[in-house]
Amino acid sequence: MKTLKRISLIVMVLACTLQIGCSSAEKTEKLDADVIIYGGTSAAIATAIQLARMDKSVLVVCPEKHIGGLSASGLGFTDLGNKEVIGGLSKEFYQEVYNHYQNEEAWNWQPRSEYGNEGQGTTAIDDEFKTMWTFEPHVAEQIFKKFIKDHNITILRDKWLDREKGVELKDGEIVSITMLDGETYKGKIFVDGTYEGDLMAAAGVNYHVGREANSVYNEEWNGVQKGVYHHSHNFQQLNISPYVIPGDSTSGLLPRISAEDPGEQGSGDKRLQAYNYRLCTTNAEGNVVPFEKPENYDPKEYELLRRVFEGGRYSMFGGGKIPNMKRDVNNVGPFSSDNIGMNYEYPEASYEKRQEILDEHINYHKGLLYFWGHDESVPERFRESIKKWGLAKDEFADNGHWPYQIYVREARRMIGDFVMTENEILGKSKVQKSIGMGSYAMDSHNVQRYITKEGYVQNEGDLGIEPEKPYQIHLGTILPKKEECKNLMVTAAISSSHIAFGSIRMEPVFMILGQSAATLASMALDKNMDIHDIPYEELQKKLLADGQVLEYNPEN
Numbered sequence: 001m002k003t004l005k006r007i008s009l010i011v012m013v014l015a016c017t018l019q020i021g022c023s024s025a026e027k028t029e030k031l032d033a034d035v036i037i038y039g040g041t042s043a044a045i046a047t048a049i050q051l052a053r054m055d056k057s058v059l060v061v062c063p064e065k066h067i068g069g070l071s072a073s074g075l076g077f078t079d080l081g082n083k084e085v086i087g088g089l090s091k092e093f094y095q096e097v098y099n100h101y102q103n104e105e106a107w108n109w110q111p112r113s114e115y116g117n118e119g120q121g122t123t124a125i126d127d128e129f130k131t132m133w134t135f136e137p138h139v140a141e142q143i144f145k146k147f148i149k150d151h152n153i154t155i156l157r158d159k160w161l162d163r164e165k166g167v168e169l170k171d172g173e174i175v176s177i178t179m180l181d182g183e184t185y186k187g188k189i190f191v192d193g194t195y196e197g198d199l200m201a202a203a204g205v206n207y208h209v210g211r212e213a214n215s216v217y218n219e220e221w222n223g224v225q226k227g228v229y230h231h232s233h234n235f236q237q238l239n240i241s242p243y244v245i246p247g248d249s250t251s252g253l254l255p256r257i258s259a260e261d262p263g264e265q266g267s268g269d270k271r272l273q274a275y276n277y278r279l280c281t282t283n284a285e286g287n288v289v290p291f292e293k294p295e296n297y298d299p300k301e302y303e304l305l306r307r308v309f310e311g312g313r314y315s316m317f318g319g320g321k322i323p324n325m326k327r328d329v330n331n332v333g334p335f336s337s338d339n340i341g342m343n344y345e346y347p348e349a350s351y352e353k354r355q356e357i358l359d360e361h362i363n364y365h366k367g368l369l370y371f372w373g374h375d376e377s378v379p380e381r382f383r384e385s386i387k388k389w390g391l392a393k394d395e396f397a398d399n400g401h402w403p404y405q406i407y408v409r410e411a412r413r414m415i416g417d418f419v420m421t422e423n424e425i426l427g428k429s430k431v432q433k434s435i436g437m438g439s440y441a442m443d444s445h446n447v448q449r450y451i452t453k454e455g456y457v458q459n460e461g462d463l464g465i466e467p468e469k470p471y472q473i474h475l476g477t478i479l480p481k482k483e484e485c486k487n488l489m490v491t492a493a494i495s496s497s498h499i500a501f502g503s504i505r506m507e508p509v510f511m512i513l514g515q516s517a518a519t520l521a522s523m524a525l526d527k528n529m530d531i532h533d534i535p536y537e538e539l540q541k542k543l544l545a546d547g548q549v550l551e552y553n554p555e556n
């Protein structure tokens with residue numbers, strides 16, 4: 001990445017000295033730990049906290065400069081599902097959010113009484129459970145930092161795994177991991193807490209990228225799903241030409257429309273659901289940073305959106321209200337902030353190539369914001385409304401007020417000890433070894449934008465299938481197969497089919513899985529056993545004692 005080119009070994013050693021107050025001579029001895037966590041996501045932080053509570057030495061090594069993943073990078077309108085199945089450390093996080101906003105001083109841009117109480121399918125503020133499900137990005141990061149400080153956990157930031165030769169393996173176990181700056185960290189157990197599954201892949205663990213065919217796991221909602229319209233994020237009856245000159249296939253395609261065949265219904269492919277940035281926007285006077293015009297702005301990139309407007313669809317800002325006159329802005333409609341089809345290479349790409357993909361997404365998104373406010377094809381009332389909004393000045397101040405983390409909705413997914421599928425999510429198959437629960441819809445954003453047989457543009461892959469009730473998540477989803485790696489756990493890029501992952505991938509669930517992974521690691525260390533060999537009944541007992549919810553009994 002561009003950042004890496006500017007980093008020298010000397011700078012990295014100095015950075016370590018400044019962050020943890022140690023000299024390079026004494027660093028190696030102090031930075032080895034019982035458990036090494038790679039990644040700074042919410043899942044990784046939950047793992048570290050639980051390990052510290054169980055008196056294990058833990059080191060978090062992460063490429064991020066800011067911890068908390070999406071929870072601290074714009075996704076403040078929490079995708080929740082059933083709040084009753086969110087327990088343990090995950091629930092503690094949302095209780096800390098609640099406590100923060102009980103203080104009147106936290107409401108510096110609007111009175112609490114004007115905020116309302118609407119969350120994602122539930123109330124934003126829950127006085128019964130003392131939880132709050134909507135929050136500002138900087139508040140989430142503050143809470144994660146407080147957890148880290150309270151538990152005296154060491155975090156080394158801006159550390160990039162050498163994905164080619166940085167994982168030392170011996171007898172089926174990881175011995176150490178080495179960063180691009182040459183720093184090596186040794187541990188007894190390792191945890192991959194990244195959205196991308198970089199440590200898992202570098203360790204040689206088997207994984208999948210893209211959608212499986214329905215036939216692989218006997219599913220209905222995996223693979224290509226043409227003509228399925230669960231949300232409004234598609235063109236449906238808008239018969240819009242995909243060509244530069246409408247109706248003329250010789251004139252070339254408009255940007256971001258694929259000429260490839262979309263595939264047979266239910267077939268697998270290597271395509272990914274779209275990424276975007278969850279912007280934190282506001283119209284609070286004095287806190288608005290106007291949307292800027294990107295240097296390489298090209299209005300032709302948004303010709304398809306013009307045609308959507310001509311068809312009478314005016315989808316602009318999506319997302320929900322978060323405190324202090326802010327919005328967590330998400331994709332909405334057939335052409336919005338989801339950069340459909342532009343992320344396929346991301347999971348396997350080099351750091352440099354990933355940065356190119358991120359830059360492309362940022363330029364596309366910034367250009368879209370500018371287009372909304374300035375292009376004459378946008379009705380004047382919308383243009384004037386958009387111009388009152390901008391990025392929040394008091395968020396992401398060291399990053400141009402832009403979120404630190406792109407929404408990696410899906411990258412690599414491990415093929416582990418147990419693969420969760422829609423059959424477990426929908427209650428068709430029973431889970432025997434629960435380490436937590438999920439409840440959100442199986443939610444996939446669009447995967448591709450293609451040309452129909454009739455010659456019109458259409459989106460494909462956007463789905464939302466609600467489970468009838470909360471479901472259990474199997475222990476094997478965080479464990480590689482023992483013969484592949486005996487001392488690694490994966491807490492975000494977990495073992496799941498594409499469509500099942502569409503439900504599991506929610507931030508509250510990642511924190512649940514992180515805590516459960518830490519508990520398993522601690523017990524394995526105490527007993528001097530492999531993580532695969534800990535009796536489930538003993539793990540279950542400890543998880544329940546620490547507040548995890550492992551089954552749903554609404555009558556209780």
